[in-house]
Amino acid sequence: MDATLLDLTIATPLDIVVNHEAAGSLRAEDESGSFGIRPGHADFITMLVPSVVRWLAADGTRRYCAVDGGVMTVSAGRTVALACREAIVGDSLERLEREVASVRAAQLDAERRVRVESVRLHAQAVRQMLRHLRGPLMPDGQAMAAARERDR
Known part of the structure; x- marks a missing residue:
């Protein structure tokens, strides 16, 4: 890979959603912004x-990946690895937004x-538990009368 590019990998526990993709730059967000x-x-x-993590692919296109955190x-100045629980990749923010909304609605x-x-x-x-504590029920309210007789 060209030393002027980043090597980007994004993985979830079940899948590698971006696998060693060449990127010219990347934007992400943590607690500090x-x-x-x-x-x-x-x-x-x-x-x-x-x-949403954003990067500029080697061919000049913008790519996006919604992550749940x-x-x-970043290591060796060029290898970027992201591990998250869920990730949805897209080429358009509008389509990605719709897909994330759909996935979120299904989760809810x-x-x-x-x-x-x-x-x-x-x-x-x-x-x-109540049936067990009361004992067997008898028809026509006989259970309450039987319980009163038992308690006398």
Whole structure:
């Protein structure tokens, strides 16, 4: 690879979404704000915030990757590695924004379904405990009369 370019890799636990792509420069964001990386940069490590990483590809096109945060390292002045939980790559900010919104909506829906199922299972467990504590129910309210007789 040309020494005037960065070697960019972006990985998630399940996939390598950008694999040794040549980049002329890169912009990312950490807690301190937005920053740039160019070939020859000093060794560097930082925690990225959820944001869009942008770079200028070797052919002059702009590329983008939405990340949910992550760890970014720069080594030897040209190797940039980013590890994150989720990443979505795109060539257009508008399309990337739509895709991120779609993925986020699906995640929120899945979380909602999990919460609903959790509440349902909790209610079912409470009902079963109450049945166990009360004993067997008899038709027509006989359980309460039987419990009163037992308590005398």
